[in-house]
Amino acid sequence: MKDKVRNIFWFFGIFAIVVMLCTFDMDYQELWQNLRKAGIWFPAVILLWLFIYLLNALSWYIIIRDGKHAPVPFWKVYKLTVSGFALNYATPVGLMGGEPYRIMELTPYVGGSKATSSVILYVMMHIFSHFCFWMFSVLLYLVLEPLNLGMGIVLAIVGVCCLLAIYFFMKGYKNGMAVRTIRLLCHVPFAKKWANRFLVERKDALERVDAQIAELHRQRKTTFYASLGLEFLARIVGCVEVLFILNILTSNVSFLSCVLIMAFTSLFANLFFFSPMQLGAREGGFALATGGLAIPSAFGIYTGLITRVRELIWIVIGVLLMKVGNNTGKIEKNE
Template sequence: MNSRLRNIFLVFGIVAVVVMLFTFDISYEELLANLRRAGIYLPLVLLLWVFIYLINTASWYIIIRSGGSISSLTFAKLFKFTVSGFAMNYVTPVGLMGGEPYRVMEVTPYVGVERATSSVVLYVMMHIFSHFLFWMSAVVVYACFYHVNWEMGIVLGLITVFCLFLGTLLAKGYKHGMAIACVKVGSHIPFLKKYAIRFSEKNKEKLENIDKQIALFHQQRKSTFYGSLFMEYLARIVSCLEVWLILNILTTNVSFISCFLILAFSSLMANLLFFLPMQLGGREGGFALAVGGLSLSGAFGVYTALITRVRELFWIVIGLLLMKIGNKKK
């Protein structure tokens, strides 16, 4: 990636982190007290995300390797791009508007723009699809282990319909590609319309090639497709350990199944508020509602959200620092 573009991403990320630090809805004394209360569990939570990001990287690595040799693009470099990409997603409104363009630009010198774009689009689709599977799994788990009254039945039904509807759209995207469809959507959005139309006309052949690569990936490389999807789903399951570790600071009467449901429902709430950087407010509200729905104290949810925010800020800083380390030189 051009050094100037990388510096723009870096500056934007630093500004976003500073804004977030000054908008914490808790005093720094109280924050430090809560961090001291976490004790050894806080380093364990931070370390856990090394393994989660490794799983995410493996999912992307599987996709890129399916297109041919990538000898110059090592797993370590891809791990660096993964962590930095997620850091940009955290600090960018509408999430994917920051991290995914960054990944495309970083990988392009190694595999070319078309292959870089198709691999990132495919990875994003896998990442989103794994969330739908995660939320659907939560519906099934809740129905099996908890009493479902009519109010909760309506909620679970709405989640199921939501996941099935969007999952169907993604399935069509796997079969026919998504690049041209995304540009068409952009051509109907105010302020983006003229840029999307101009981009579509200028890059029509490249967009068609990207869509062909996406469709071929789904049709001809089934084992690779499901392997990548499994790794992303596994990352969702492993991330439940974070909730389990945090809640064990407060109580020992919490099961992994409860943590699975808490993370699933809170992540659903946060993703519905995708237009906010770090889903500010949505994450906290989601944790409080999910914990309350499982008959745990709402304070547990607030504390869990707080430690999660600290973990996110820590890895955002790491991701921003990695943007300036070990870059490909022209």
């Protein structure tokens, strides 16, 4: 990627961090007191995400590697994983900054079509694991918690939606999604002119991307399920963060309860996908989730606060990493 283009992404990340700091809805003295209250658990939460991002990077790396020797080093994939998520967290609607950045940084190593297909595949896997995690949590709730009519209706709706999403994702993996996605955009106001032009100009490239997506599911099932398994494992390990934070306040919370709290919170927050860092939605989700499990809602608000600060720290780390280790690889001839 050219330094000029990289700097555009970098300045955007810096601008987003400044905006988030200026709009933080808490007195900084009060925030510092809450962080001191967390003690050693707060550094533990920060370090936990070193491992979670490692799982995310491995999931993407095995897609790039394609069962062969990868032309891009793993540390580069790890760096792009952290920086990509940092841009996504800071971007309204999500997936608007991190994915183009990853594609452009990866292209010198593997070529344009391979970089695009691997990023699309990884994003699909990342979103797909969300639905698998929510479906798993519905089943877990049925096993662990008493069921009333209202909760039964909610779980039924969530379960049906997750099953439909899983079905459509599997269809997308079998047939590819790039061309279909652009064709869908051809009917969206404000985007249809660009989408029609893009489809005409890049149809051959999009069809190659779809062929690579379909090949992963059809011919390389080991790679497919290993990548999905790592993403799902990252979701489960992410629940340890909730356990760490709640242990500051109480010792009467099990890990399985933390899985349910994280599942509901992520589902609630993703309904507000249009908000950068899902501001407000994350805290509200934690409060509702803890209250629903007979845990004081104040504990949920505190958990949301600590995770918000953790996200901000990792956004700063990801943006800073954009300026580190940017030596250019070689473009493959067989793109």
